[in-house]
Amino acid sequence: MSISGWLSRFTGRNSAAPEIDARRAGLGILVVFLAPALLVYAAFTIYPVLRTFYNAFHAIKPHGVVEFVGLGNFTTLLFTDSIFWKAVTNTAIFTIVATIVDVIGGLLLALCLFARAPLAPLLRVVWFTPVLMSYVVVGIIWVWIYDYDWGLANAVLHWVGLGAFEQSWLGHPSTALWSVLVAHEWKWLGFNMIVFLAALHALPAEVLGAAELDNCGWFAKLVYIIAPMLRTTIVNLTVLSFIGKMMVFDLIWVMTSGGPLWSTETVSTYVYKRAFEWNTFDLGYPSAIAVLWFIIILVFIAIMTRLLRQRDRLEF
Amino acid sequence: MNAQLQLWLGQLRRLPLVVFVILYTAVTGGPLLWVAMMSLRTTAEIFKNPYGFPSPAHWEKFADAWTKSNYSTYFWNSTIVVVIAVVLVTVIGAMAAHCLARYNFRGNRVVRFLILSGLVLPPQLLILALFQILLDLNLYNTLPGLVLVYVATHIAMTVYILEGFFAQIPQDLFDAARMDGYSDFEIFWRVTMPIGAPAIFTTVTLNFIILWNEFLFAVILLTDDDKRTLPLGIMHFTGSHQLDVGMAATGLMIAIVPIVAIYALFSETMIKGMTAGAVR
Numbered sequence: 001m002s003i004s005g006w007l008s009r010f011t012g013r014n015s016a017a018p019e020i021d022a023r024r025a026g027l028g029i030l031v032v033f034l035a036p037a038l039l040v041y042a043a044f045t046i047y048p049v050l051r052t053f054y055n056a057f058h059a060i061k062p063h064g065v066v067e068f069v070g071l072g073n074f075t076t077l078l079f080t081d082s083i084f085w086k087a088v089t090n091t092a093i094f095t096i097v098a099t100i101v102d103v104i105g106g107l108l109l110a111l112c113l114f115a116r117a118p119l120a121p122l123l124r125v126v127w128f129t130p131v132l133m134s135y136v137v138v139g140i141i142w143v144w145i146y147d148y149d150w151g152l153a154n155a156v157l158h159w160v161g162l163g164a165f166e167q168s169w170l171g172h173p174s175t176a177l178w179s180v181l182v183a184h185e186w187k188w189l190g191f192n193m194i195v196f197l198a199a200l201h202a203l204p205a206e207v208l209g210a211a212e213l214d215n216c217g218w219f220a221k222l223v224y225i226i227a228p229m230l231r232t233t234i235v236n237l238t239v240l241s242f243i244g245k246m247m248v249f250d251l252i253w254v255m256t257s258g259g260p261l262w263s264t265e266t267v268s269t270y271v272y273k274r275a276f277e278w279n280t281f282d283l284g285y286p287s288a289i290a291v292l293w294f295i296i297i298l299v300f301i302a303i304m305t306r307l308l309r310q311r312d313r314l315e316f
Numbered sequence: 317m318n319a320q321l322q323l324w325l326g327q328l329r330r331l332p333l334v335v336f337v338i339l340y341t342a343v344t345g346g347p348l349l350w351v352a353m354m355s356l357r358t359t360a361e362i363f364k365n366p367y368g369f370p371s372p373a374h375w376e377k378f379a380d381a382w383t384k385s386n387y388s389t390y391f392w393n394s395t396i397v398v399v400i401a402v403v404l405v406t407v408i409g410a411m412a413a414h415c416l417a418r419y420n421f422r423g424n425r426v427v428r429f430l431i432l433s434g435l436v437l438p439p440q441l442l443i444l445a446l447f448q449i450l451l452d453l454n455l456y457n458t459l460p461g462l463v464l465v466y467v468a469t470h471i472a473m474t475v476y477i478l479e480g481f482f483a484q485i486p487q488d489l490f491d492a493a494r495m496d497g498y499s500d501f502e503i504f505w506r507v508t509m510p511i512g513a514p515a516i517f518t519t520v521t522l523n524f525i526i527l528w529n530e531f532l533f534a535v536i537l538l539t540d541d542d543k544r545t546l547p548l549g550i551m552h553f554t555g556s557h558q559l560d561v562g563m564a565a566t567g568l569m570i571a572i573v574p575i576v577a578i579y580a581l582f583s584e585t586m587i588k589g590m591t592a593g594a595v596r
Contacts, residue, residue, distance in 0.1 A: 023418065023419055023420045023487070023490075024419065024420065025415075025419045025421065025500060029419075029500045030415060030421055033411045033412065033414065033500075033504070034411070034415050034427060036407075036408040036411065036412075037408045037409060037412035037431065037471050037475070038412070038427070038430075038431075040408065040464065040467050040468045041430075041434065041468050041471050041472075043449075043464075044446065044449070044464055044465050044467075044468030044469070045434055045437065045442065045468045045469060046430070047445075047449065048441075048442045048445035048446045048449060049437060049441055049442065049445070051445035051448065051449070052441050052442065052444060052445045055444065060448075109340065112333060112336065112337055112340075115333060118334065123337060123341060125579075125583045126341055126344060126345055127341070127344050128583075128587055128590075129344065129345075129348070129576065130344060131590060132525055132529075132575050132576075132579055133529070133572065133575065134528070134529030134530075134531065134546075134547045134550075134571070135529065135547075136529075136531055136547040136550050136571075137547075137550065137568055137571050137572060140550070140551075140554050140564070140568060141348075141351055141568065142347075144351075144561070145347060150362070150363070152346070152347065155366070155367065186343070186344070186347075190344070194587055194590075194591050195591050243436065243438075246438070247438045247440060249532055250531045250532060253531075253535075254531075254551065267440075268438075268440050271443075272443075272536075275443075275444050275447075276536065283444050283447075283448065286444055287444050290438070290440045291441070293438070293440065294437075294440075294441045297436070297438060298436065301436065
């Protein structure tokens with residue numbers, strides 16, 4: 001899902017092909033081809049989005065009670081809801097750190113394999129395995145790894161002589177978010193690695209060869225030659241990873257449910273809690289959170305694609 | 317002698333790389349191996365030594381987990397929902413993608429924008445309203461309701477990948493087919509589909525893995541135990557066997573083994589499928 005490629009489809013670069021018969025179709029044909037997709041999509045994606053926007057300005061109580069509250073939900077949210085701000089802070093930390101780790105870590109792993117590490121084809125398959133697992137499986141495995149009494153994390157620390165650092169990783173507000181973040185990276189690094197590896201193999205070999213002849217050190221080669229040539233991939237993965245992290249839910253829900261003391265509460269888990277766990281019985285307020293967050297995500301996508309993309313590299 | 321020394325130095329320079337590679341492989345593979353070993357041991361054995369080898373191996377635990385809990389139900393629910401949803405989303409997505417890629421018509425851009433804007437919609441923006449809508453339609457807490465939601469939320473990505481591929485098929489082929497008297501449906505079925513098969517295979521793989529692992533929509537739209545899909549079932553099973561770690565590990569392995577088995581056979585296809593769209 002490359003965002004800039006996707007955006008470029010709307011910028012009117014459809015070449016004006018000569019009018020050929022095979023490009024024309026009667027209305028009936030168009031309807032038959034498009035209707036199934038459009039109907040399902042309209043009923044279960046577009047309509048829910050519109051209804052969420054509607055909900056955001058109302059209080060939605062059980063038994064069909066709907067009260068118009070105007071901007072009330074938003075003002076409560078922004079000015080009096082401290083848990084919301086806690087969730088925003090956590091999501092921001094998680095998003096920024098995880099995106100940086102995703103992109104840099106993925107690139108480094110890809111370079112390891114690109115530098116012909118022994119058994120590279122096998123490692124590529126092994127490193128990608130966690131990507132295919134569900135968050136539920138990954139979450140439960142990592143809850144066990146972080147277990148205070150018999151978990152792998154403390155056992156390894158003990159074994160290398162750092163026993164002083166043993167602790168209940170998910171039980172302390174100061175370490176819980178970071179612990180979940182590590183689990184998240186364990187699952188996703190392989191994905192970024194594969195994408196970078198594909199991009200690296202597509203690089204022109206003669207440029208790398210020339211750098212070799214110029215006796216270019218590997219770090220200089222990485223910073224001045226490889227990174228600039230991978231720009232498009234880096235931009236795409238940054239945006240993709242950023243969007244994904246802004247919506248993080250599954251892993252946090254499985255591992256900590258937002259606790260302890262709101263220390264891993266994210267915007268998504270808070271939406272879920274306000275809608276289905278707290279006995280406030282109001283779908284309007286969580287809808288307002290979702291709408292506000294969606295707008296913020298859109299703004300970030302717009303800023304990032306504008307800042308990061310080079311105009312001459314638009315098409316790919 | 318000198319040449320040999322240089323070779324040896326060259327190997328030494330690669331040492332950090334090799335060490336790092338070994339460490340990272342241990343980090344990705346280690347936890348999986350650990351769960352696999354625990355799944356064959358009883359909880360008493362695990363609490364005596366969490367990292368021991370499974371000797372003797374308790375294979376009967378797998379049969380226990382499958383028969384004494386609802387695991388078979390979860391497994392079949394997931395299979396039914398995912399297979400139907402993937403077939404539907406592939407067929408209607410391919411039809412829409414073919415139409416957008418092949419025909420010039422008024423409103424082409426609008427339809428394309430509408431469908432592809434689904435790529436940036438967070439699920440959180442949909443779930444609350446979907447909950448209400450499925451309640452209204454009496455589809456809440458039903459598998460058909462979940463299938464419809466899965467199809468609707470994965471059309472955007474399917475159309476995006478397929479349309480990109482279909483648009484690259486040379487127009488000449490279609491002009492020739494038209495001259496040979498193919499109808500619009502024959503063109504779709506006998507030209508676009510066979511030539512687009514690699515892209516279709518990719519979207520099938522991608523949608524299958526994503527939906528097989530899907531959690532958020534399922535946890536909100538299903539409540540009965542006998543309707544749970546596998547991810548919900550695993551979570552429930554682990555929750556109810558919190559102190560019985562051995563049994564919970566067996567449950568996890570039942571979820572992991574099919575994915576790893578398919579992956580062992582089709583690793584290239586699955587890797588290509590999961591990263592489709594990002595590598596373009």
